[in-house]
Amino acid sequence: MLDTGSLQDAYRTLLDAAATVASADDPNPAPPDGEWNADEILAHVSLVSAATIAAVAGIEAGANTTYDNRIALDVWTIRRTIAHAGGNAGLRERIRGQAAALCALARSAALSDAELGTLVPARLLSNDTLLVDQPMPLRDIVTGLAKAELPGHTKQLLALLPERAMTEATR
Numbered sequence: 001m002l003d004t005g006s007l008q009d010a011y012r013t014l015l016d017a018a019a020t021v022a023s024a025d026d027p028n029p030a031p032p033d034g035e036w037n038a039d040e041i042l043a044h045v046s047l048v049s050a051a052t053i054a055a056v057a058g059i060e061a062g063a064n065t066t067y068d069n070r071i072a073l074d075v076w077t078i079r080r081t082i083a084h085a086g087g088n089a090g091l092r093e094r095i096r097g098q099a100a101a102l103c104a105l106a107r108s109a110a111l112s113d114a115e116l117g118t119l120v121p122a123r124l125l126s127n128d129t130l131l132v133d134q135p136m137p138l139r140d141i142v143t144g145l146a147k148a149e150l151p152g153h154t155k156q157l158l159a160l161l162p163e164r165a166m167t168e169a170t171r
Contacts, residue, residue, distance in 0.1 A: 056111070116139040
């Protein structure tokens with residue numbers, strides 16, 4: 001069984017940051033060149049969360065699975081996800097549900113240590129840079145979400161805030 005406390009905390013912190021950005025004077029501030037706006041960040045997180053849920057469920061089902069984040073970087077897919085969710089509020093609600101589902105699956109008594117140790121062929125990119133192209137234990141995929149992916153996107157969201165609002169949000 002996997003302790004999902006840090007994963008729950010990372011999702012909660014991300015969703016709090018997203019709500020702060022959404023309630024700011026300019027709820028959809030223009031990001032720096034080459035960066036995503038708040039909705040695009042949330043759509044990406046939703047797609048990564050869905051891929052992680054699929055990998056965990058696949059291993060629990062005894063299926064061969066892979067983990068590949070390239071679809072979560074695709075502009076068309078990101079825009080489609082935003083439209084399907086109905087925008088920022090819908091994306092936050094979708095991520096909230098995905099967080100609950102992933103945490104429930106990952107801490108499930110049905111998910112054994114052997115399954116958490118299952119090597120999953122993984123391909124992870126960021127800004128067109130290949131970060132991982134090798135099998136990873138399922139446990140590392142889930143904990144990587146909590147330790148790196150979600151905190152990174154939380155910072156990215158908070159960077160969209162004007163300086164004064166960002167100082168207040170990080171207190």
